[in-house]
Amino acid sequence: MDPIEREHAADQWLDSALSQYGNAEPRTGLESRVLANLQAERNRMASRRPWWWAVGAVAAAAAIVAVVWIGENSRRRNPERVAETSTPTHHEEARRSIEPAPVPVPQAAHSAKEVVQRRPANQPSHELAVAATPKLDQFPSRRSLSGDELLLVRRLNEPSDKEALLGAGATRAEGDLSIDSLEIRPLQIPDIESSESKTN
């Protein structure tokens, strides 16, 4: 066969083969099978919906009960904690609490090693949670003061300028008071005649 003819034949065959390549026909009844499958899926979805609603409702109810129960428990426990952690409200007490003092190492009633222990099976978990941390004498625990805080405390402890002035005034007032004797001199009127003769 002539090469040009061969090329032409190959082109023709390729065109027809490619046009057939894409036009594959499905088995008969594809649409009905797809529709039947869709209907089955719809039915499945419809039957699944009430079940999910029930599960959702039960889960929501359980969550509400759990929240209420936890809230009730924490409310029962809270008053004790408030009593333990009451802070001094008086100004003087507050001031005293920030005064520089030898920082005591927070002494636990028990060491952490002693406190951390395995919870027995019959012991409720909240008791272990309380025992796991060492109980401190003071809450919040004391800490060493920073440089700025030390300066502030020193300044608070020093008598202020105003106080110093008031103190000086008070000592002066307390001293002996002495009043000089008053002397009233007679009014001196210059002689009119002598002054006139001077001007002439």
Added chain:
Amino acid sequence: MIAESAMAGEAIALAQQEEDLLEAAVREHARLVYRIAYSVLRNPADAEDATQEIFLRVLRYGRRIARIDDQKAWLARIAWRVAVQRRKNMAKVAAGTEEAGETLVSPGHGADRVLLEQERNAELERLISALPSELRDALVLSKLEEIAPREVALMLGISEAAVRSRAFRAREILREKLLALTGRRK
């Protein structure tokens, strides 16, 4: 009470409308969806499975189907994505199967002609599957009668000119290889 029944009636009407729309889409475009899936998967059973999956996805899409302007292009894009994903998931793509050969044979010829056609179709199938994927996709999609080049470009995320250029390059490669094969046989 009246409002409730009106709302229920509206919901039923909407559901019915959705059902009708979906049924119309299946009747109108199932064949196109199948062909797109087949062009990627090259296996009738896999293509039908993909078609079922595509319409199930559309069903889950729900009432929003009514808001789609060009359903054909939209379905074609979904079909392309699903088929490509399936091809990736499949361990082995059936290339040049007997079934594929059968679909390409022209009826009304003698047994020797049929055998020759089958052999050449299998060869073509093998050559197409050996093409680089970007050339193969452009060629295969542009050979589908129902899809315009604009839609092919949208599906592949390239310009129309790029689609034409890729399809042309793919065809040239196939032609050269076919000529080389026939020359070797002679």
